[in-house]
Amino acid sequence: MNNTQTTIHYNKGKLSDTTLVNLYKRMLLPRLIEEKMLILLRQGKISKWFSGIGQEAISVGVTSALTNDEYILPMHRNLGVFTTRDIPLYRLFSQWQGKANGFTKGRDRSFHFGTQEYKIVGMISHLGPQLGIADGIALANKLRGDKNVCAVFTGDGGTSEGDFHEALNVASIWNLPVLFCIENNGYGLSTPTSEQYNCEHLADRGIGYGMESHIIDGNNILEVYTKLSELAESVRENPRPVLIEFKTFRMRGHEEASGTKYVPQELMDFWAVKDPLTNYADFLISENILSKSKIEEFTEEFKNQIQEHLDIAFAEDPISSTIENELEDVYKKDTPTNIQPNSTTENIRLIDAISQGLKQAMERDDSIVIMGQDVAEYGGVFKITEGFVEAFGKERVRNTPICESAIVSAAYGLSVNGMKAVMEMQFADFVSTGFNPIVNLLAKSHYRWNQQADVVVRMPCGAGVGAGPFHSQTNEAWFTKTPGLKVVYPAFPYDAKGLLTASINDPNPVLFFEHKALYRSKYQDVPTDYYTLSLGKASILKEGNDVTIISFGASVHWALDTLENVTVSADLIDLRSLQPLDTETIYNSVKKTGKVIIVQEDSLFGSISSDISSLIMENCFEYLDAPVKRVASIETPIPFAGNLEKEYLPKERFKEELLQLIAY
Known part of the structure; x- marks a missing residue:
């Protein structure tokens, strides 16, 4: 009417x-x-x-x-x-x-x-x-x-x-x-x-x-x-x-x-x-x-x-809290059940280990959905999800338009509604177009209203493959700065598989960095069955008394190569997780050796090495026999040409810096 x-x-x-x-x-x-x-x-x-x-x-x-x-x-x-x-x-x-x-x-x-x-x-x-x-x-x-x-x-x-x-x-x-x-x-x-x-x-x-x-x-x-x-x-x-x-x-x-x-x-x-x-x-x-x-x-x-x-x-009384309570609520508490690896192994590449871990996780949990550009029939640009559509169907392995921001937000929506999301950034560089929902939505969710953000964002990253300024960044420091995110960065196939499965099980948002230059160049004997490794635990690859070398990602292999050619007794620490950070392992080593060098691929200023150096200075100063040394890429974008990229990366400089520190 x-x-x-x-x-x-x-x-x-x-x-x-x-x-x-x-x-x-x-x-x-x-x-x-x-x-x-x-x-x-x-x-x-x-x-x-x-x-x-x-x-x-x-x-x-x-x-x-x-x-x-x-x-x-x-x-x-x-x-x-x-x-x-x-x-x-x-x-x-x-x-x-x-x-x-x-x-x-x-x-x-x-x-x-x-x-x-x-x-x-x-x-x-x-x-x-x-x-x-x-x-x-x-x-x-x-x-x-x-x-x-x-x-x-x-x-x-x-x-x-x-x-x-x-x-x-x-x-x-x-x-x-x-x-x-x-x-x-x-x-x-x-x-x-x-x-x-x-x-x-x-x-x-x-x-x-x-x-x-x-x-x-x-x-x-x-x-x-x-x-x-x-x-x-x-x-x-x-x-x-x-x-x-x-x-x-x-x-x-x-x-x-x-x-x-x-x-x-x-x-x-x-x-x-x-x-x-x-x-x-x-x-x-x-x-x-x-x-x-x-x-x-x-x-x-x-x-x-x-x-x-x-x-x-x-x-009602004004609200009160403690620093401990505030810190505890940044992440959803999780007591993972670590699943031990089986004794049967096969020698596979890092890229195969990631694919295997992801596939086995999906077989165990049908609430997991994979999303990303070209991840379905094409298998992703690095072929990590090749064959996944046949195994799990297009409902769970979903090609997305070029829209990183919406897909990160959608991944969070899946978590809100009781499912899990693994999103592939085609290249870690592209995360900038999805930066807002990662740092302002995923990271703050549990602290703000007790809602977990059960999301893993896979981040193919790194230089050494001649990919230039937009396909080569190692931008982990963008996220280690942000409370509420976890950042994982394996260097070996065994670690990559176990840490990826653990990241998927973790109810908090995880940025999982995968170095492209390591995908097909690094082999290791990896257990064939599903297993997990604890996040936040570093690995000591070598033990010595002269110096502590701290590294992660591709820089771990640079350090290993260098130690093959110098007479140095070193603790070599592979961090594996950057957030949470295994400070206990770092401090124990520093207190033993008295000298520290941190090598990374990222440029120096504002990087994770800066924070690790500060932590060591604040907590181990009386044990140091020399200033903490940091070695990193130069302060430029990553160049394309091979000779320029080689000059950009710190691999060759690391040996010189290490020997100078030993002689201090």
């Missing part, structure tokens, strides 16, 4: 009066909470607020259309998602005050949190990765055949990010059951939509992705709920992504401190009369479904409930 008392066209269709009233109550509660929060903000009792006033119909309508076991990924202004999922209000209030009854132990604010209990995955400030996470969650749903959909929110501003394109493209190619919900509210902070995109409707972008799309009046709760219910039911039966643009408006600032002075008054006036709550209330009254007195009763009931829960939150 077209009701003359409202500025919004409502059609209740076959919805029951109970449903109609419940939708109103679900919008009323977040509105009243927001009004209370604005008061508390002015009183200085909360620090920040992102208002969704005027947009309640979208959050409530979408959430009401989904079942409680279907994931929703909301944004700053989606309070209605949390309240419609019936999260106790005192827990929300505690979260916003940084208290223990919240969801992040005071480590993150406002809506930057998730909760498995309520199947909500909160956003990070970088916005874009949220969409890729939804892809991963939906992929797990599809692989298990559980007929669940996943809904993810973004704003009009967020659609300008590359992650938006990547996530929609992946979802379309893989037919993932995702509802991509764009709240087109007119502004990205202060930038109007006219300066963000040049198409008439954001929904038009669906054409480019081969994706079904819809435009919905985001202020019309019945249109939102009815259409989303239809779409959700359809997508459950016929998995596919759907792009939905909700036309609405942000009636308050990006956050309250921003204000709205940049918005023309006539635009504010136009949307003010389209308020989703007051219009819907008028409609229900005109239909004799609700009365003004009943609305007043609901309002009073909710206000009392809000105050009651605020009192609980305000009475």
